[in-house]
Amino acid sequence: MKCQNYSLNRQTERENLNLNPLQRGGVLPPESRQALYEFSDGYSVCDYCAGRLDQVPRPSISGFLEDMACFINVDHVRTVHGAREGKFAVMHAICQPGDTVLVDGNAHYTSHLAAERNGLNIVEVPSSGYPEHRISPEGYRETLDELYDMGEEVSLVLLTHVDGDYGNVTDARGVGKVAHDAGIPFLLNCAYSMGRMPIDSKGWNVDFVVGSGHKSMAASGPIGILGVQDEWADLILKRSNRHEVKELEMLGCTTRGAPIATLMASLPHLIDRVDKWDVEVEKTRYFVSEMEKISGVRQIGVRPTEHDLVRFETPFFHSIADKHPRKGFYLYEELKKRNIVGIKRGQTQWFKCSVYGFSQEQVHYIAHSFAEIADKYREIGD
Amino acid sequence: MKCQNYSLNRQTERENLNLNPLQRGGVLPPESRQALYEFSDGYSVCDYCAGRLDQVPRPSISGFLEDMACFINVDHVRTVHGAREGKFAVMHAICQPGDTVLVDGNAHYTSHLAAERNGLNIVEVPSSGYPEHRISPEGYRETLDELYDMGEEVSLVLLTHVDGDYGNVTDARGVGKVAHDAGIPFLLNCAYSMGRMPIDSKGWNVDFVVGSGHKSMAASGPIGILGVQDEWADLILKRSNRHEVKELEMLGCTTRGAPIATLMASLPHLIDRVDKWDVEVEKTRYFVSEMEKISGVRQIGVRPTEHDLVRFETPFFHSIADKHPRKGFYLYEELKKRNIVGIKRGQTQWFKCSVYGFSQEQVHYIAHSFAEIADKYREIGD
Ligand SMILES: Cc1ncc(COP(=O)(O)O)c(C=O)c1O
Numbered sequence: 076m077k078c079q080n081y082s083l084n085r086q087t088e089r090e091n092l093n094l095n096p097l098q099r100g101g102v103l104p105p106e107s108r109q110a111l112y113e114f115s116d117g118y119s120v121c122d123y124c125a126g127r128l129d130q131v132p133r134p135s136i137s138g139f140l141e142d143m144a145c146f147i148n149v150d151h152v153r154t155v156h157g158a159r160e161g162k163f164a165v166m167h168a169i170c171q172p173g174d175t176v177l178v179d180g181n182a183h184y185t186s187h188l189a190a191e192r193n194g195l196n197i198v199e200v201p202s203s204g205y206p207e208h209r210i211s212p213e214g215y216r217e218t219l220d221e222l223y224d225m226g227e228e229v230s231l232v233l234l235t236h237v238d239g240d241y242g243n244v245t246d247a248r249g250v251g252k253v254a255h256d257a258g259i260p261f262l263l264n265c266a267y268s269m270g271r272m273p274i275d276s277k278g279w280n281v282d283f284v285v286g287s288g289h290k291s292m293a294a295s296g297p298i299g300i301l302g303v304q305d306e307w308a309d310l311i312l313k314r315s316n317r318h319e320v321k322e323l324e325m326l327g328c329t330t331r332g333a334p335i336a337t338l339m340a341s342l343p344h345l346i347d348r349v350d351k352w353d354v355e356v357e358k359t360r361y362f363v364s365e366m367e368k369i370s371g372v373r374q375i376g377v378r379p380t381e382h383d384l385v386r387f388e389t390p391f392f393h394s395i396a397d398k399h400p401r402k403g404f405y406l407y408e409e410l411k412k413r414n415i416v417g418i419k420r421g422q423t424q425w426f427k428c429s430v431y432g433f434s435q436e437q438v439h440y441i442a443h444s445f446a447e448i449a450d451k452y453r454e455i456g457d
Numbered sequence: 458m459k460c461q462n463y464s465l466n467r468q469t470e471r472e473n474l475n476l477n478p479l480q481r482g483g484v485l486p487p488e489s490r491q492a493l494y495e496f497s498d499g500y501s502v503c504d505y506c507a508g509r510l511d512q513v514p515r516p517s518i519s520g521f522l523e524d525m526a527c528f529i530n531v532d533h534v535r536t537v538h539g540a541r542e543g544k545f546a547v548m549h550a551i552c553q554p555g556d557t558v559l560v561d562g563n564a565h566y567t568s569h570l571a572a573e574r575n576g577l578n579i580v581e582v583p584s585s586g587y588p589e590h591r592i593s594p595e596g597y598r599e600t601l602d603e604l605y606d607m608g609e610e611v612s613l614v615l616l617t618h619v620d621g622d623y624g625n626v627t628d629a630r631g632v633g634k635v636a637h638d639a640g641i642p643f644l645l646n647c648a649y650s651m652g653r654m655p656i657d658s659k660g661w662n663v664d665f666v667v668g669s670g671h672k673s674m675a676a677s678g679p680i681g682i683l684g685v686q687d688e689w690a691d692l693i694l695k696r697s698n699r700h701e702v703k704e705l706e707m708l709g710c711t712t713r714g715a716p717i718a719t720l721m722a723s724l725p726h727l728i729d730r731v732d733k734w735d736v737e738v739e740k741t742r743y744f745v746s747e748m749e750k751i752s753g754v755r756q757i758g759v760r761p762t763e764h765d766l767v768r769f770e771t772p773f774f775h776s777i778a779d780k781h782p783r784k785g786f787y788l789y790e791e792l793k794k795r796n797i798v799g800i801k802r803g804q805t806q807w808f809k810c811s812v813y814g815f816s817q818e819q820v821h822y823i824a825h826s827f828a829e830i831a832d833k834y835r836e837i838g839d
């Protein structure tokens with residue numbers, strides 16, 4: 076048989092300025108590219124395994140997990156395949172089908188899927204709605220009180236630390252206190268924060284924390300982090316009855332290959348960049364202020380933004396699309412001419428983007444490019 | 458904080474002749490190293506995703522999955538994180554806690570863990586025991602009959618196509634017929650076969666098939682293949698109620714990163730090498746015959762071997778260990794001096810190894826090296 080042509084290249088996304096928020100935090104530093112080269116082949120991290128991935132001495136996965144635990148202030152760390160697999164494992168270990176989990180109204184679809192795959196009911200804490208979409212500890216307390224009054228038990232409280240729609244940074248400590256006061260375990264989804272901003276699991280009363288290596292930790296996907304406090308270790312890291320050393324929720328072992336080598340190589344880089352998170356936020360605020368100089372552009376979500384993922388309403392760009400011969404594609408095409416990619420093709424009414432990791436000059440160039448495009452079509456927009 | 462030194466290099470295993478069976482089938486061809494470079498960063502295969510990984514047009518994951526389906530003769534294919542995650546997903550989708558699965562006595566620990574994590578009971582079909590450890594369709598039929606007589610229902614029949622202890626190739630078609638006759642769905646674990654030897658899922662009455670990219674398909678881990686026949690697609694590939702396009706057992710998507718790019722790049726190479734499987738088996742038989750010229754060395758499992766993974770009893774090498782100043786480590790060290798690695802340090806009584814993918818000259822050199830070591834210590838062995 077003959078294979079189709081799969082177009083296995085990514086030059087466009089690698090060589091242009093990519094504003095896709097999904098891709099900004101996963102770019103590998105050079106040392107992780109080197110690790111990828113070393114550990115390219117198959118089960119490359121398993122050469123010195125004596126039965127447990129998390130205890131492999133060479134490369135020192137055990138040492139890395141200790142460092143990670145310190146980095147996010149949690150007792151135990153395992154790698155999983157991603158944030159969603161971490162959430163699934165926690166729910167699978169501590170909930171029974173039919174149980175109820177409480178999640179924020181901005182939760183990622185993968186939180187819903189992890190619950191649904193486990194047969195759980197989802198109750199949502201509503202956000203404040205348009206335009207801020209804010210999630211608050213008070214909202215959690217109210218919803219919990221209502222459920223309590225209805226006699227409904229809650230098995231797990233889940234909070235999206237930073238959501239993927241608005242980049243709102245929630246008050247994890249506040250929600251942690253509410254959950255703690257109610258005696259319900261608390262799972263914090265840090266897919267958009269761990270590796271970008273500081274995470275203080277213990278300080279925030281977090282029982283379980285998940286992160287996403289490919290999303291925010293400069294690692295090759297798929298890989299995620301699952302952090303567990305001591306109190307829950309026996310349950311979440313339960314061993315197999317038959318194969319004594321193997322952890323059941325990990326199916327023995329998880330990241331048996333290159334992605335963990337890239338995450339290990341990236342950890343020093345992550346420690347460093349998390350220290351400079353303020354600079355990233357400042358850069359994004361500058362970007363927002365420049366973008367908002369363009370007619371009608373407005374950042375949605377909590378303001379001023381506290382994260383690099385920003386969502387803009389762009390009615391002016393949309394009005395151009397109506398009259399442009401290339402319709403909605405003009406924006407993508409004009410940006411691409413300027414070596415900017417990552418805004419979805421055809422999207423003009425609103426978009427999400429991020430300038431995380433770009434230099435001040437690049438951010439200036441990007442904002443200027445949008446302004447230039449707006450100017451160019453000033454006549455046909457309204 | 459400061460990170461420990463993780464010793465992120467794999468030079469020893471990359472640059473020497475590595476006999477570890479776990480590593481032989483996962484070595485990347487050059488085109489897959491190139492793909493790894495292209496798709497190093499984070500969520501690199503998600504740039505053109507419209508909601509479903511398996512439908513991504515660029516790189517053409519959809520085209521690749523069609524080709525894979527053809528390669529293993531199955532209706533639907535998804536990538537999963539590995540063979541174990543594929544087995545877990547199948548059991549999760551079609552069994553209820555408390556159900557019984559029938560597995561062979563040579564099953565991999567991950568089959569047990571997949572069942573245990575799903576709360577299933579395991580009934581085993583015994584092998585013929587030492588020295589062949591053969592698994593037969595008759596054994597499956599007998600065990601099923603016994604269970605039937607006891608009024609015990611079986612929800613799933615699982616067979617390890619090639620086991621990881623003896624490299625025995627089982628009669629998948631025969632077991633498929635037994636399962637089919639009994640009206641029980643049949644899951645074939647091809648972790649050690651898919652990507653090495655031909656797989657004919659439909660021809661063998663297989664309902665579900667799993668493969669391991671990092672083990673036998675020249676891919677960077679973690680990645681696996683899950684094949685499903687049409688009849689079961691609705692159950693295994695069930696969509697979320699809330700997020701209509703997302704597949705529940707996949708948690709939306711699985712291999713969102715570099716490993717799938719390496720597997721895609723490797724498929725033409727796999728098609729090619731599977732065609733030459735006979736040559737590999739011949740090479741291994743030659744290797745076994747050379748090894749068995751060494752005093753007391755004997756291949757265990759079905760003979761002549763039908764797979765590259767072979768297990769040797771090596772009492773002579775063990776008798777040397779008793780008297781050697783370096784004890785059991787001498788064998789590892791003598792081999793390493795000859796640029797051969799992959800036999801566990803300290804192991805001399807028996808070992809598993811594979812010469813898969815080595816040239817005839819290399820195989821000759823490896824066998825000759827073992828003979829040379831035996832000769833060197835002829836005096837102190839018995
Ligand atoms: C808030 C949030 N959580 C979870 C995820 C999923 O992360 P992963 O791919 O690691 O499962 C995402 C990814 O988009 C996200 O934005």
Ligand SMILES: Cc1ncc(COP(=O)(O)O)c(C=O)c1O
Nearest residue numbers: 539540541565567620621648669
């Ligand atoms: C027979 C068999 N099945 C399954 C596995 C596990 O494969 P994976 O790592 O893809 O889950 C192995 C790996 O050693 C194996 O030998």
